[in-house]
Amino acid sequence: MAMLQQIIDRRLSGKNKSIGNRERFLRRYRGQIRDAVRKAVSGRGIRDLERSEDITLPRRDVSEPVFGHGPGGNREYVHPGNQEYLKGDRIARPPGGGSGKGKGSGEAGDSGEGDDDFVFTLTREEFMQVFFEDLALPHLVRTQLAEVPEWKSHRAGFKSDGNPSSLHVVRSMRGALARRIALGGEGRIALHRLEAELLRLELEPGADEPPASERIAALKAEIAEVRRTAKHVPYIDPIDLRFRNRVRVPVPSAKAVMFCLMDVSGSMDESRKDMSKRFFMLLYLFLTRHYEKIELVFIRHHTQAQEVSEEEFFRATETGGTVVSSALVLMEEIVRARYP
Known part of the structure; x- marks a missing residue:
């Protein structure tokens, strides 16, 4: 009788033999991981986009179905360490409710036991992959964001063969x-x-x-x-x-300044602000592939424009009308004053 054999090629997996299990886990809980990445992005700064992240999943979301005995019936249990009771003894109910599930009058202690949430770390590549999937970017755009167009040759010691x-x-x-x-x-x-x-x-x-x-x-x-x-x-x-x-190393071309302009009037709700933050993160990620040093300038406006910090840019709330020209005028003044 012929036996069915299954051969798994793990040569590309390196030393991480559990990479297949990790990929299945990420596919299974894709929705929870995507929600956790959204929360992580909302709490990060624009410059902190490309780093790993600790993801916490509630225990109820990763629980597995198990078989158990139904209620009722006669069953025998073996409890280790019993030196007081014999078979057939009737055990009295603990007075005052105790720690059972009855309607006791006792107070909950501060050292009780419970189930911790499941915490694992998303690598930088996995975090960026979920971030791109959430933005629904085409694969061509993802490839362009990952490329480095300019290379520079550097000396790297000596070798035993060459021209x-x-x-x-x-x-x-x-x-x-x-x-x-x-x-x-x-x-x-x-x-x-x-x-x-x-x-x-x-x-x-x-x-x-x-x-x-x-x-x-x-x-x-x-x-x-x-x-x-x-x-x-x-x-x-x-x-x-x-x-x-001599080896080739990627070298960004020059310095750049990135102006972030956003309307903070009453028409900008939290969803629009979150969308604008993701756009600025994507633009900053693109610029880091082409420039060595990037300076960020945040300008918010309603009827009047002012330069603020990144925290105030995304967190502060104001009301008023919308005059975009005020932000453009302030940006031109900053360019002339700082970046002639």
Whole structure:
């Protein structure tokens, strides 16, 4: 009988073997996670969009169905640690209600037990994915927001292969010298020892007679062999070559200033303010892909315009009419004064 086998390829999962379970969990509780991300976005600043977030789900939302005994019937339970009662004993009801579910007159204590909410951390990529899904952006726009158009080449040490034009001569010669010193160290020690012994025998009387003459001839042969072996060590070897290593790193192009203008008259309710905040976050995220430093200027207006902080820009409530030109005039004045 043939057996059905299922092979799961986890080579792309890296060390995180539970990534499949995590993805299923995110799909299952997509609605609760989306609501939690909305609340997180409303409490964040524009500059704090790209970071992870701790998501809290109520215990009732992640509860699993379980099988249990229905009410009624005769059942026997085994309770550990019982040293007072025997089978068939009748246990009296606790006086004063106690901690049961009856209508007691006791007060709830401050050290009772309960179920904690389920808390887990959304990574930066997961948070941004839910944020984009909530905005209902096309996939092409998401790709454009994630790209970095400009690259710059930076030096990153040396490598053992490369183009001849990137050869570092000094570093290569230094490596070759170190290799020759390391390989020829033992030979030089032996050569010095043999030469010292040869000089000592030549200065002794009777050096021309055997056995001194035979020993001198043997020493000369060994010295010649050691010198011949030392010449076989190449002056420079391919393993000595070092080339300049350069890597491409993303570099934003320049500085920019982002003006956030919003009407705070009575017609702007909380839903419209939340929509405008999401738009400003999306615009700031786009600018961070193209500029190194971004300065934010917040201008709110009704009949009159004024520059405020980010907290006042989204939280403060005012009433009045709507005169958009006042905000445009103030923005032009700020541009001329600060950014000529």
